Amino acid sequence: MVQVIVLNGGSSSGKTGIARCLQAILPEPWIRLSVDDLVDALPSALLDSDSGISFGQHGEVGVSGGFREVERAWMAGVAAMARAGARVIFDDVFLSGSASQERTRASLAGLEVLWVGVHCDPVIAAGREIARGDRATGMAASQAEVVHQGAVYDVEVDTSHTPSLDCARVIAAQLSLVASRRR
Amino acid sequence: MVQVIVLNGGSSSGKTGIARCLQAILPEPWIRLSVDDLVDALPSALLDSDSGISFGQHGEVGVSGGFREVERAWMAGVAAMARAGARVIFDDVFLSGSASQERTRASLAGLEVLWVGVHCDPVIAAGREIARGDRATGMAASQAEVVHQGAVYDVEVDTSHTPSLDCARVIAAQLSLVASRRR
Amino acid sequence: MVQVIVLNGGSSSGKTGIARCLQAILPEPWIRLSVDDLVDALPSALLDSDSGISFGQHGEVGVSGGFREVERAWMAGVAAMARAGARVIFDDVFLSGSASQERTRASLAGLEVLWVGVHCDPVIAAGREIARGDRATGMAASQAEVVHQGAVYDVEVDTSHTPSLDCARVIAAQLSLVASRRR
Amino acid sequence: MVQVIVLNGGSSSGKTGIARCLQAILPEPWIRLSVDDLVDALPSALLDSDSGISFGQHGEVGVSGGFREVERAWMAGVAAMARAGARVIFDDVFLSGSASQERTRASLAGLEVLWVGVHCDPVIAAGREIARGDRATGMAASQAEVVHQGAVYDVEVDTSHTPSLDCARVIAAQLSLVASRRR
Numbered sequence: 001m002v003q004v005i006v007l008n009g010g011s012s013s014g015k016t017g018i019a020r021c022l023q024a025i026l027p028e029p030w031i032r033l034s035v036d037d038l039v040d041a042l043p044s045a046l047l048d049s050d051s052g053i054s055f056g057q058h059g060e061v062g063v064s065g066g067f068r069e070v071e072r073a074w075m076a077g078v079a080a081m082a083r084a085g086a087r088v089i090f091d092d093v094f095l096s097g098s099a100s101q102e103r104t105r106a107s108l109a110g111l112e113v114l115w116v117g118v119h120c121d122p123v124i125a126a127g128r129e130i131a132r133g134d135r136a137t138g139m140a141a142s143q144a145e146v147v148h149q150g151a152v153y154d155v156e157v158d159t160s161h162t163p164s165l166d167c168a169r170v171i172a173a174q175l176s177l178v179a180s181r182r183r
Numbered sequence: 184m185v186q187v188i189v190l191n192g193g194s195s196s197g198k199t200g201i202a203r204c205l206q207a208i209l210p211e212p213w214i215r216l217s218v219d220d221l222v223d224a225l226p227s228a229l230l231d232s233d234s235g236i237s238f239g240q241h242g243e244v245g246v247s248g249g250f251r252e253v254e255r256a257w258m259a260g261v262a263a264m265a266r267a268g269a270r271v272i273f274d275d276v277f278l279s280g281s282a283s284q285e286r287t288r289a290s291l292a293g294l295e296v297l298w299v300g301v302h303c304d305p306v307i308a309a310g311r312e313i314a315r316g317d318r319a320t321g322m323a324a325s326q327a328e329v330v331h332q333g334a335v336y337d338v339e340v341d342t343s344h345t346p347s348l349d350c351a352r353v354i355a356a357q358l359s360l361v362a363s364r365r366r
Numbered sequence: 367m368v369q370v371i372v373l374n375g376g377s378s379s380g381k382t383g384i385a386r387c388l389q390a391i392l393p394e395p396w397i398r399l400s401v402d403d404l405v406d407a408l409p410s411a412l413l414d415s416d417s418g419i420s421f422g423q424h425g426e427v428g429v430s431g432g433f434r435e436v437e438r439a440w441m442a443g444v445a446a447m448a449r450a451g452a453r454v455i456f457d458d459v460f461l462s463g464s465a466s467q468e469r470t471r472a473s474l475a476g477l478e479v480l481w482v483g484v485h486c487d488p489v490i491a492a493g494r495e496i497a498r499g500d501r502a503t504g505m506a507a508s509q510a511e512v513v514h515q516g517a518v519y520d521v522e523v524d525t526s527h528t529p530s531l532d533c534a535r536v537i538a539a540q541l542s543l544v545a546s547r548r549r
Numbered sequence: 550m551v552q553v554i555v556l557n558g559g560s561s562s563g564k565t566g567i568a569r570c571l572q573a574i575l576p577e578p579w580i581r582l583s584v585d586d587l588v589d590a591l592p593s594a595l596l597d598s599d600s601g602i603s604f605g606q607h608g609e610v611g612v613s614g615g616f617r618e619v620e621r622a623w624m625a626g627v628a629a630m631a632r633a634g635a636r637v638i639f640d641d642v643f644l645s646g647s648a649s650q651e652r653t654r655a656s657l658a659g660l661e662v663l664w665v666g667v668h669c670d671p672v673i674a675a676g677r678e679i680a681r682g683d684r685a686t687g688m689a690a691s692q693a694e695v696v697h698q699g700a701v702y703d704v705e706v707d708t709s710h711t712p713s714l715d716c717a718r719v720i721a722a723q724l725s726l727v728a729s730r731r732r
Contacts, residue, residue: 017314023592024313029601029619031590041580043572044499052578070578073635081626086619127348130207131200133410161344165310206409212418212436214407224397226389227682235395253395256452264443269436316593383680390679493714496573497566527710531676 002114002175003082005030005089006104008151009118010143011059011135012128014159014167015091018118021168022089026175031081034091038074046070059139061095075107082111093143098150114178116171117148117156124160154178185297185358186265188213188272189287191334192301193326194242194318195311197342197350201301202272204351209358214264217274221257229253242322244278258290265294276326281333297361299354300331300339307343337361368480368541369448371396371455372470374517375484376509377425377501378494380525380533384484385455387534392541397447400457404440412436425505427461441473448477459509464516480544482537483514483522490526520544551663551724552631554579554638555653557700558667559692560608560684561677563708563716564640567667570717571638575724580630583640587623595619608688610644624656631660642692647699663727665720666697666705673709703727 005022007015019032039053046052051066082088094100105113120128122144129140155174157167188205190198202215222236229235234249265271277283288296303311305327312323338357340350371388373381385398405419412418417432448454460466471479486494488510495506521540523533554571556564568581588602595601600615631637643649654662669677671693678689704723706716 014314017311020316021310021313023594026592029592029595029615031587031592031619031623033590037586037590038580041582041586043575043578043580044503045572046578066578070580070635073630073633074580076633077626077628077630077635079626080629081622084622084625086622086626124346127204127346128200130204131197131347133203137410163307163310164314206411209409212409212412212432214404214409214436214440216407220403220407221397224399224403226392226395226397227686228389229395249395253397253452256447256450257397259450260443260445260447260452262443263446264439267439267442269439269443320593380680383677386682387676387679490712493570493712494566496570497563497713499569529673529676530680 001112002178003087003111004108004113005116005171005175006092006108006113007089007116007118008092008094008101008147008153009120009159010093010125010140010145010147012125012132012140013118013120013144014128014164015118017164018157018159018167018171019089019091021165022171025165025168025172028087030087030089032089032091033078035071035093036091038071041074042067042070055136055139057136059136059142061139063095072107075104079108079111082108094147094151095143097146097148098152100147101151114155114171114175115151115153117151117153118167119148119156119158119160120144121158121160184295185361186270186294187291187296188299188354188358189275189291189296190272190299190301191275191277191284191330191336192303192342193276193308193323193328193330195308195315195323196301196303196327197311197347198274198301200347201340201342201350201354202274204348205272205354208348208351208355211270213270213272215272215274216261218254218276219274221254224257225250225253238319238322240319242319242325244322246278255290258287262291262294265291277330277334278326280329280331281335283330284334297338297354297358298334298336300334300336301350302331302339302341302343303327304341304343367478368544369453369477370474370479371482371537371541372458372474372479373455373482373484374458374460374467374513374519375486375525376459376491376506376511376513378491378498378506379484379486379510380494380530381457381484383530384523384525384533384537385457387531388455388537391531391534391538394453396453396455398455398457399444401437401459402457404437407440408433408436421502421505423502425502425508427505429461438473441470445474445477448474460513460517461509463512463514464518466513467517480521480537480541481517481519483517483519484533485514485522485524485526486510487524487526550661551727552636552660553657553662554665554720554724555641555657555662556638556665556667557641557643557650557696557702558669558708559642559674559689559694559696561674561681561689562667562669562693563677563713564667566713567706567708567716567720568638568640570714571720574714574717574721577636579636579638581638581640582627584620584642585640587620590623591616591619604685604688606685608685608691610688612644621656624653628657628660631657643696643700644692646695646697647701649696650700663704663720663724664700664702666700666702667716668697668705668707668709669693670707670709
């Protein structure tokens with residue numbers, strides 16, 4: 001039984017929309033968490049390049065040891081939620097590709113995880129970034145491909161020309177398949 | 184010279200994204216206004232079915248005379264902004280189709296308006312509504328087609344399979360065409 | 367009959383809370399507008415120090431001619447809303463004190479205006495800025511006093527130790543007084 | 550060493566503002582979590598009176614077994630974050646007074662907790678609810694006193710006439726005192 005669905009994709013690739021659609025179509029209740037929730041929870045002293053996480057004017061993300069330390073504890077909590085029975089859809093951005101995936105994998109050790117790659121054409125993601133109007137210009141294009149470098153998935157979707165709800169259906173079908181196989 | 188761009192389309196058809204993309208690609212500064220801004224400005228006593236505007240659990244919108252009165256004054260102000268030189272992208276929902284368009288047309292009398300129809304397949308709009316997670320379920324499907332009944336446009340776009348930025352480019356091209364014709 | 371209530375005060379002085387309380391206690395419907403609405407409506411090209419309005423890291427606000435031009439047209443629209451019958455509570459920040467008030471007064475020429483000074487101790491406003499967490503640190507303290515320099519009011523309130531609702535009641539009482547005097 | 554600061558108080562009592570001020574004045578990084586974060590993470594199927602948590606028109610909160618089950622797992626995760634080294638400020642609402650406190654206490658078993666009561670005069674909290682404009686009318690008044698029934702605290706503050714930052718300072722002083730005592 002899958003306990004955590006990890007959605008990995010660049011900024012503006014459509015992960016949040018897919019996560020909401022998954023919540024709507026899956027028969028069991030799933031909660032939706034994201035590293036953005038951690039960023040919202042931080043003190044302003046950690047929203048700074050030297051000691052925390054920072055977001056540059058052109059969409060670059062800087063992460064320091066101080067942020068990593070808090071993130072590690074926060075991820076331990078997310079894993080504990082899943083171990084305690086909450087079904088978790090986790091929206092992630094593997095800024096360092098496979099190295100990031102290994103870090104997330106280590107945090108989720110012992111849990112049944114469905115790894116999902118959420119791809120999006122960088123040009124289309126950059127267009128969505130403009131349409132959203134709430135992200136630094138450049139983040140979508142700079143993350144679109146690097147976040148998938150070396151990452152390994154159970155299922156991959158591409159939101160470039162496929163609506164979030166259809167992507168969610170593909171993921172839900174894979175979830176059923178995995179569930180039936182492992183029975 | 185076009186002074187107001189009216190974007191008409193149902194809920195979750197993608198008007199706001201197109202408006203932001205238009206702001207990004209048009210060489211002159213355009214401001215973005217929407218009837219949602221009026222709703223945000225209202226006292227809570229007007230967010231009620233009997234005396235104002237109300238939003239039902241299944242996405243139905245109820246509008247009373249009290250709301251219409253304030254809306255008429257507010258629209259007179261939007262028109263005055265354009266007359267005073269502000270370029271305005273106005274995001275509208277013609278809940279009563281051509282009758283709504285006539286009301287908007289009367290408010291904007293004397294101004295050069297580019298009328299844009301923003302279409303979206305009702306099924307796709309309904310999917311986006313789920314992905315957004317901040318609108319009552321049913322609003323997208325119920326508005327998708329009625330808002331276009333009898334409406335007349337200078338240019339029409341369909342966001343079902345075309346990104347916001349590409350739709351904005353089509354509108355911007357029409358704007359240039361109109362400008363060159365009217366010179 | 368007062369057509370526009372102008373609330374002037376520095377950032378984090380409590381103007382928005384007072385405006386919402388006024389909407390709740392006044393018997394007629396009033397709409398709430400703010401220069402922040404204009405900022406939200408701007409293209410990103412105007413959110414820049416050289417050509418528009420910009421917000422520094424320490425709360426300083428920079429305004430250029432490009433912004434002033436759009437603002438003038440937008441204020442003409444706000445005045446037109448009031449002339450067309452909408453009762454308007456306008457939340458303003460007189461960044462240049464009396465010079466700003468003159469600019470607002472000119473925009474609202476011919477309208478019956480109630481001018482309200484919203485004072486707040488700079489130290490208390492700075493504390494609220496921290497508690498809100500959504501404004502640049504320093505804006506509250508830097509604006510607290512300069513926005514009132516040379517400004518002339520019909521009624522003044524101080525939110526340092528008085529809740530928003532009580533301040534709204536003082537303003538509403540003055541509104542009734544003015545109404546009865548002018549009858 | 551205190552690992553979790555629990556702030557308990559009714560809606561609109563000022564807990565979030567105090568939490569942000571604590572983050573600003575405490576020398577170590579603390580993260581801010583709230584049961585509201587869980588509500589935001591839920592699928593819409595759990596935002597319903599029969600199977601989840603629901604918010605009535607007059608501010609009443611209904612909670613079912615389905616919500617409690619997810620909440621229990623989520624709280625296990627919050628506790629795990631603190632055990633893994635994250636310092637957590639937890640914003641809670643003891644809807645059932647001491648029974649709620651016991652449930653939170655059980656979730657945080659083994660952790661050093663500072664229990665903080667955040668009081669606010671019901672009339673003043675109700676006024677703030679109007680000034681905020683984003684909560685159902687009635688929630689503040691109905692929760693103001695019941696959430697403290699039978700609750701036991703290490704420190705209590707009253708936001709009726711004391712700014713958030715000053716309340717945060719009282720809590721920070723108590724935190725230092727506890728730290729020095731337990732050394």
